[in-house]
Amino acid sequence: MELEMDIKFKENEPVTIPYDYHAEVLSIIKNAVKNYSLNDFERLFSWSLQKTYCWSMSFIGSGFSDAGNQLHINFRFLQDKDAFLFYSALHDYDFSLNSRLFSRDFNLTRMSLSDEKKVSSKIRIRTVSNIVLAVESYETGKKKYLEKFNTLVFKDSLENKIKSAGKEYEYLLKYVDDLAIVPLNEQTRWNSLYGTKIPTISGEFIVVGNKDLVNFMLNSGIGQETGSGFGLAKVVQAFD
DSSP: OEEEEEEEESSSSOBOOOTTHHHHHHHHHHHHHHHHOHHHHHHHSOTTSOOSEEEEEEETTTOSSSOBSEEEEEEEESSHHHHHHHHHHHHHOOGGGGOEETTEEEEEEEEEEEOOOOOOSEEEEEESSOBBOEEEOTTTOOEEEOSSOOHHHHHHHHHHHHHHHOGGGGGGGGGTTTOEEEESSOEEEEEEETTEEEEEEESEEEEESOHHHHHHHHHHOSBBOGGGTOOOEEEEEEOO
């Protein structure tokens, strides 16, 4: 399920998105969910679990890289209950408690929920928010973020996400080995994640695999750190 929300800054002057925008946007979402349901807050934002939602942000009418005064934020959720929870939490939240974003006053002007159309087993996708892939060092325990798409690392993160999503999705594990995801024109982008500059991956990909698994991947987000604003992709072509 997809949740869309628009934010309008009160100043007429264009606002520029800061380099490390993820934390500021996410803090508002976290406060709204925590105020609405503490149990759901702990479930959705636990550091120990892979997130099964993803999101992206851009200026309305001008794109991400340019300044503007209206933001569009797009969330995609694996589970409908989480989409309804975010919607209800944001709808009921008193935004005077977080009245500023990027050091500017703002209003939440629109929210909408919609069902995502199921996709086929062979598609071409384009990243909307960049993909994060990382491996953990056995010696130091620190993450090494990858500059290029790595199928083995991607599949490992996908398996972990399936296991985190619950027993109803465990049947998808048997399809992971046969899933093919081929980069067409990948590029390395550098983003900030909570103050740390990391490499991320953008571009287009051909995806071929079990239909349920492909839909799981798109709805829960591709790669890691999806709850922090990475891993959202859109379908640009279906082959069957």
